[in-house]
Every structure is written in C-alpha cells, then in structure tokens.
Amino acid sequence: MRDVNIDWANLGFSYIRTDLRYLSHWKDGEWDAGQLTEDNTLHIAEGSTALHYGQQCFEGLKAYRAADGSINLFRPDQNAARMRMSCERLLMPFPTEETFIEACRQVVKANEHFLPPYGTGGSLYLRPFVIGVGDNIGVRSAPEFIFSVFCVPVGPYFKGGLTPHNFVVSDFDRAAPNGTGAAKVGGNYAASLLPGAQAKAGDAQGRHFADAIYLDPATHTKIEEVGAANFFAITKDGLTFVTPKSPSILPSITKYSLLHLAEHRLGLKVEEGDVRIDELDRFSEAGACGTAAVITPIGGIQYGDHFHVFHSETEVGPVTRRLYEELTGIQYGTVEAPQGWLVKVN
Numbered sequence: 001m002r003d004v005n006i007d008w009a010n011l012g013f014s015y016i017r018t019d020l021r022y023l024s025h026w027k028d029g030e031w032d033a034g035q036l037t038e039d040n041t042l043h044i045a046e047g048s049t050a051l052h053y054g055q056q057c058f059e060g061l062k063a064y065r066a067a068d069g070s071i072n073l074f075r076p077d078q079n080a081a082r083m084r085m086s087c088e089r090l091l092m093p094f095p096t097e098e099t100f101i102e103a104c105r106q107v108v109k110a111n112e113h114f115l116p117p118y119g120t121g122g123s124l125y126l127r128p129f130v131i132g133v134g135d136n137i138g139v140r141s142a143p144e145f146i147f148s149v150f151c152v153p154v155g156p157y158f159k160g161g162l163t164p165h166n167f168v169v170s171d172f173d174r175a176a177p178n179g180t181g182a183a184k185v186g187g188n189y190a191a192s193l194l195p196g197a198q199a200k201a202g203d204a205q206g207r208h209f210a211d212a213i214y215l216d217p218a219t220h221t222k223i224e225e226v227g228a229a230n231f232f233a234i235t236k237d238g239l240t241f242v243t244p245k246s247p248s249i250l251p252s253i254t255k256y257s258l259l260h261l262a263e264h265r266l267g268l269k270v271e272e273g274d275v276r277i278d279e280l281d282r283f284s285e286a287g288a289c290g291t292a293a294v295i296t297p298i299g300g301i302q303y304g305d306h307f308h309v310f311h312s313e314t315e316v317g318p319v320t321r322r323l324y325e326e327l328t329g330i331q332y333g334t335v336e337a338p339q340g341w342l343v344k345v346n
C-alpha cells in the first residue's frame, strides 16, 4: 500500500494512479474469474477493435465517505444497467450486474486510502470499461474483450463546485439522430473534443466557456447535452423541473435522481420534454448535472450573437441550491437516501 500525500481540499478532476484495479478477460464465450492488479497499463493486440473501430464503452460512478466513516457507492446498479445497454449497442459482452458491482467494491476497498475524507467534498471516481481486443483486421466484433475498473480520487469537475459557469451552443453534433448518443461509448466523446476545445478557447468578444452545449442533431432547435452532463432548468414560477428527452442523450443517472428528488422531496412538478433553444426565457434557473459535474449551475448560454443569462452569472439560484443539497446530502450520508440508492462498500 502506497503512502498517499494528497491535498484533499484542492483535488480537481485529474488522473492520479491508485494502487489496484480490477481486470477480467473474455475469450471463447466466457469471462475469466477477474482479479486485482497493480499494473496500470494494458498490453493489447495491435488489431484490437477498440483501437480502430471504437468498440469500447465505459462508465463513471463514485464512492463517497460518509460522516460515520462508512463508504457508499451511489446507484451502481444503474451504471451496470447502462453499461449493459452500451455493450449491447456495440455488440460486446457485458459481465453481469453482480460482477460489475463486486468489481467496483473490490477496487474501492483496495484503494480505500485514496478515498477523500468526509467534509472535503471529494470522492473516489470509478471508471469501469469494456474494450474489444485480440487479433483482428476487418470491421467486425472483437474475438476477445477486457472488462476493467480503476479509480481516481477527484474533486469538482468544473472549478469552484457550486458556482455558475457559462456555456456556448456548438454547431457540431456529438451524436447522430439514430446513432450512439444514448450509449456511453468513446466515439461520442472523441466527437466532442473539438467543440469542447473551441468553447474553452472563447469567442471574439473574449468570453470563455466551460464547455459546449449540443442541440438535437436532427433539427438543431432543442438542447440535448451540456458537455459531458445533462441539462435541467427550473421554470420562471419556480414550480417545474424540466429536462430534455431525446434518444440521442445519454440517460444520466444524476438527472433521473434529480427528477425523483425534485418531485418527491422538493414537491416540484417534473417534465421531460423539449427545451427549445429559442425559449430560454421560460426558465429562471438552469444547470448541468452528472456524476462528475454533480450540479453545476449555468450562468449564461451563448447562442449565436445572443447571450442569455438565467438566475445570475455569479450566484446559484435557490432551487438549484436545494437540489444540490438534497443530492449531495444523500451521497455523503447526511440526508436519508431513497430505498436502494446507496450500496455499502465496507
């Protein structure tokens, strides 16, 4: 076990090599027993489909240390279900939900000393992935696969935690109308690198953005995603939580958790439907939500020449704050969790 010397309070979202990761291999129709390994590199065939044809998918979930010292995974069954769906979409075998969750638990336990202490706002981010490997050259599904889970201690994805960020609508699409947008596959993210870099570089007016917003790829009129996060907004009367619905959006576990909490804990009406980019005046608050982004308030959105400010560019809105407190309270064990949302590691 390595001694860790980490400045917990100032963790960002960067790679830190932890001690052990889970590795399992699929060949001849079955997964091997899987084991923890120290090696953080993979030695794979040059013809691996993951390298040439993007046959790979991944997940992102977190382990949180609660005030009483216990460690919880947040809704890992949902990540397992989504990974099964991603694997099916790319013709890859998925282990099982039990193996997925057990691998996550083993990795957290083996790297417990990397889990940020309660109160620092940090967590241990888990990255499960499945990749096609083995000798191959044609466009077909791989002869072998690897399932692995590694972990990294992380702080906020967007600097400053619950502080508003500005975003810019991109002309590019991250996914096609009947493509792979709803699956967590690398190709969607490769497609988002250029728009993301352009957003961060800023516009001619010198305004810089945290990331790109993607519109629906069929008509370019409705908001779909905010970088690697889903979008939500609160109507001007403060009564309704609205989030887009589309087959090319990644079904965010955070978003579905917020839909539940908005309705059952905050007493809001909830609506999954179209969010037209020319109707942002309907809303008093907006935010990006995801495992990494948690809830990041959206200060303003640049769309062409127009910059639309929601609640404020510097202050978080009241409903967004309540949602954040409810969600993170559940994750860190200070607010009662809905049945089945937390899975104990220790």
Ligand SMILES: Cc1ncc(COP(=O)(O)O)c(C=O)c1O
Pocket (backbone or CB within 6 Å): 060, 225, 227, 228, 229, 230, 250, 251, 252, 253, 254, 255, 289, 290, 291, 292
């Ligand atoms: C494109 C995209 N949308 C949304 C999300 C948020 O999903 P989740 O809340 O399950 O992390 C993510 C992150 O996983 C993402 O990469």
